[in-house]
Amino acid sequence: MVLSEAEALARLEELRRQRDALERQIADLLLYLDLGRRLGGPPAPAPAATDPAPRGDAPAPPPVSAPVAAPPAQPPVRSERPPAPAFADPVEGEAALSETVLARRYGRAVIEAALASLEEAGRPLHASEILARITEQGFSLPGQDPVAALNTRLWKRSGPGGPLKRLGEAVYAPADAEEG
Structure with missing residues (x-):
């Protein structure tokens, strides 16, 4: 062909x-x-021992005695958000990830930290207040104007179905703050 x-x-x-x-x-x-x-959290169970047969063209069938659970297709529903993670050195296995993937992970962690800061404050916050809080946790944003960089990230996540809602010029609250 x-x-x-x-x-x-x-x-x-x-x-x-x-x-x-x-x-x-x-x-x-x-x-x-x-x-x-x-x-x-509780440690993840160790993977079941598999047959050490060499890999062929066809994948080996899963062992019959141990059912394999598929990972969840979507992240769990957030009833409580965990505290914002501090930036850490990459763990094993991350060295092979591309810079783009690592940047996306960091961006998601920044948003999670911002959400945790908003919930901790219990009120809407301006992007500069959010930046001050997440900077204390070890996060940083590139550029000459980090507040504008954070505001852009928050604004992009404040659309329909997003975790944030925009209440004014650079003022944000969790999207579920008034629901219920």
Whole structure:
């Protein structure tokens, strides 16, 4: 089977989208594991021993005696948000992740820290107040105007279905603050 250049480029683009989606899922799972470790949750059960047979073209079937649970498709519903994580050095296995994936993880952690700060305050906060609180926790934002950088991140997450709502110029509250 010979592909035309256009077909090869289209297939390449499709594979890149799939790779990006997988990298996002991996980054999310690593972030949840890291947060769980920081919060001192119960240790994850060790994986079941598998047959050390060499890999072939076909994947080995899972062991019959131990059912394998699939990871959740979506993150758990947030009834309580954990305290904001402090920035930590990368853990094992993260060295191979691309800078883009690490930047996305850090961006998600910044948003989680901002949400925790808003809930801790119990009132809407201006982006500069949020920045002061998350800076105390070890987070930093690049650029000449970190408040503007944070405001942009918060604004992007304040749309429909997002975790934040924008109440005014650079003033935010958790999206579920008035629901219920």
